[in-house]
Amino acid sequence: MSLDEPDLAELERRAGGTGPAYGADAHVVCDNLVRIYQTQGVEVIALQGLDLLIGEGEMVALVGASGSGKSTLLNILAGLDVPTAGVARVAGVDLLDMSGRDRLRFRRELVGFVWQQTARNLIPYLSAVENVEMPMRFAGLRRNARRSRALELLDLVGLADRAAARPAEMSGGEQQRVAIAVAVANGPKVVLADEPTGELDTATGASVFAALRTANRSLGVTTVIVTHDPDVAGNVDRTVGIRDGRTSSEILRRTSESGDVVVAEYAVLDRAGRLQLPRSFTSALEMKDRVRLELETDHIGVWPDDHR
Numbered sequence: 001m002s003l004d005e006p007d008l009a010e011l012e013r014r015a016g017g018t019g020p021a022y023g024a025d026a027h028v029v030c031d032n033l034v035r036i037y038q039t040q041g042v043e044v045i046a047l048q049g050l051d052l053l054i055g056e057g058e059m060v061a062l063v064g065a066s067g068s069g070k071s072t073l074l075n076i077l078a079g080l081d082v083p084t085a086g087v088a089r090v091a092g093v094d095l096l097d098m099s100g101r102d103r104l105r106f107r108r109e110l111v112g113f114v115w116q117q118t119a120r121n122l123i124p125y126l127s128a129v130e131n132v133e134m135p136m137r138f139a140g141l142r143r144n145a146r147r148s149r150a151l152e153l154l155d156l157v158g159l160a161d162r163a164a165a166r167p168a169e170m171s172g173g174e175q176q177r178v179a180i181a182v183a184v185a186n187g188p189k190v191v192l193a194d195e196p197t198g199e200l201d202t203a204t205g206a207s208v209f210a211a212l213r214t215a216n217r218s219l220g221v222t223t224v225i226v227t228h229d230p231d232v233a234g235n236v237d238r239t240v241g242i243r244d245g246r247t248s249s250e251i252l253r254r255t256s257e258s259g260d261v262v263v264a265e266y267a268v269l270d271r272a273g274r275l276q277l278p279r280s281f282t283s284a285l286e287m288k289d290r291v292r293l294e295l296e297t298d299h300i301g302v303w304p305d306d307h308r
């Protein structure tokens, strides 16, 4: 047998089709994720086979109309809700196959949260530094180590001088920045933020995004943010659009060689080759039910059905 020829194990692997699994290297994997809610005999399909891969250390925003499934997805990634079918994996942990104890450990050690309601993030009668220390207390870190790490994290989010302030003495933006320090206190692998700037004005919201970005870059923590903020694409690596419980579009932010930030929008092509055309495009050309496709050398043309 020549050296170039595959050996038996390789042939078996190819025959069995057991190549690397979808998203084998990704830090967050959603593969054909389905979540169906049953309320009073009525079924609501909140996620309809959603695919999403997020790399380690990436900062991604999830956007989409109200009811498109963003919070459902975030709650699943947080280990707070269980999908009906599909695969959901975060930092190597399979979220469909976990005991109650594993789930608790996952939520305490591997993920950090920032919620929209500032009051849900912080304990009102504790100072900023005591709030940041709280998760480390649960994790059993000693007092001195806790205090110095908490002060470091407050410095990271630009609040070194507010360590002694209680939540009521801080602005909404400052409270959310403390909440980011709390979320990363125990060194989670992933930070999940649900509308962290939802209650803030644009300028204050920008300071919260900046703090999330600093935490993401300096700690290397994968960051997923649900937001309605229209300017978010300029603040994150990738903006994923969710429509009707599926990923439908992506906006990528890249820095060109000359240092300019280039933002480009793409439609998502799923593994079955399905593409969701933007509603504004299909309605502008009155496309309905079916379209005609033509393969050109470097693109595919899509025309309205001319036999209607």
Ligand SMILES: Nc1ncnc2c1ncn2[C@@H]1O[C@H](COP(=O)(O)OP(=O)(O)OP(=O)(O)O)[C@@H](O)[C@H]1O
Pocket (backbone or CB within 6 Å): 037, 038, 039, 044, 045, 046, 064, 065, 066, 067, 068, 069, 070, 071, 072, 073
């Ligand atoms: N606990 C639940 N029971 C029944 N239906 C639910 C439940 N949670 C969400 N849904 C439904 O699932 C769908 C997706 O909801 P979800 O909250 O994930 O959307 P969203 O994109 O986060 O919306 P918003 O931007 O308004 O928060 C909606 O139709 C919603 O009514």
